[in-house]
Amino acid sequence: MSKLSSALGAFLWLITSSSWAVQDITALNDETVSSQIASDALNRITAVGDRILHVKALDGQFQLDKNENTGDIFIKPTQATSTAPIHVFITTEKQQTFSLLLLPTSINAQTIRLISEQSQVKTASWDTQASYQQTLIRLIKAMRRGEKLDGYQIDELAELPLDEKKTGVQLRLLTRYTSNTLQGEVYELANYTHESFTIDESTLFNDFYQDGHSLAVATNSHIVPPATFTQIYRVISHE
Numbered sequence: 001m002s003k004l005s006s007a008l009g010a011f012l013w014l015i016t017s018s019s020w021a022v023q024d025i026t027a028l029n030d031e032t033v034s035s036q037i038a039s040d041a042l043n044r045i046t047a048v049g050d051r052i053l054h055v056k057a058l059d060g061q062f063q064l065d066k067n068e069n070t071g072d073i074f075i076k077p078t079q080a081t082s083t084a085p086i087h088v089f090i091t092t093e094k095q096q097t098f099s100l101l102l103l104p105t106s107i108n109a110q111t112i113r114l115i116s117e118q119s120q121v122k123t124a125s126w127d128t129q130a131s132y133q134q135t136l137i138r139l140i141k142a143m144r145r146g147e148k149l150d151g152y153q154i155d156e157l158a159e160l161p162l163d164e165k166k167t168g169v170q171l172r173l174l175t176r177y178t179s180n181t182l183q184g185e186v187y188e189l190a191n192y193t194h195e196s197f198t199i200d201e202s203t204l205f206n207d208f209y210q211d212g213h214s215l216a217v218a219t220n221s222h223i224v225p226p227a228t229f230t231q232i233y234r235v236i237s238h239e
Contacts, residue, residue: 032087032099034222035112036198039104040080044111046072047092056089077104090114103222105198136216136235139184143177143233144220152177152184168193174231182215183236189219190229198223199230 037043042065045052051071055064061084065074071093077086086102096116142149155176170190177184191197199219214236221230 032101034085034101034103036103036105036107036110036222037075037077037086037112038107038109039077039082040106041109042074042076043102043109044072044074045090045100045114046070046111047090047096047098047114047116050092050094050096050114050116052090053093054091056091057086061086075102135182139177139182139235140216140218140233143175143184143186144218144231146175149177152179154178169197171232181237185234185236187232187234188229189224189232191224191226194226196223196225199232 042063052066052073053071055073060078062078063076066072067074073090075086075088083104086104088100088102090098090100092098092114094116096114098114098116100112139149139152141147142152148154155178157173157176168191170188170192172188173185174188175186177186189199199222214234216235218233219230220232224230
């Protein structure tokens with residue numbers, strides 16, 4: 001599938017331009033989130049509004065440097081040609097713990113900004129009173145977990161797949177969340193080829209943003225092995 005051929009994890013991507021490609025990750029308390037990193041360059045990890053205190057992982061998987069002034073860390077896989085996943089546990093000064101599955105690949109150096117789920121919490125009338133980013137994150141989190149959400153009508157669609165027979169990839173719309181201002185969509189992306197493929201964040205953003213209404217895109221998995229599927233979540237405005 002040319003428009004959906006390459007990597008997002010159990011989180012929201014916000015792409016900006018800098019010397020590093022920037023990934024914003026909101027960590028969920030009970031889940032490990034994944035992220036692609038450059039296999040042959042330093043990748044920066046920073047905790048928004050916090051400082052990284054401890055990093056735990058298996059020995060010998062990567063080179064680790066830390067900026068003691070900012071609390072940022074810099075990770076580079078030991079073997080530039082290795083694509084073996086790296087599981088990292090990060091603890092911050094504010095006692096937040098992040099579980100990351102880092103996936104080395106041939107991309108530019110990355111900046112990963114960690115945002116605690118707790119920092120996103122707002123209690124009353126969240127759809128109208130929460131910040132723009134908080135609103136999007138809450139909706140995507142509800143779609144990922146299949147949860148009901150106040151103010152939203154949920155329609156189970158399970159539409160017939162858009163069958164890309166030439167590439168062996170299928171995409172279909174499963175569920176729609178609708179409020180007065182936002183619409184959330186849950187898609188299933190299935191890989192019927194004989195090879196794994198990854199979902200490239202910038203390509204995915206460009207494809208979904210063409211209609212001018214899309215606000216955010218997230219996915220469950222960077223890598224889709226043969227005979228498996230992942231889910232993609234999109235939020236659009238229909239004001």
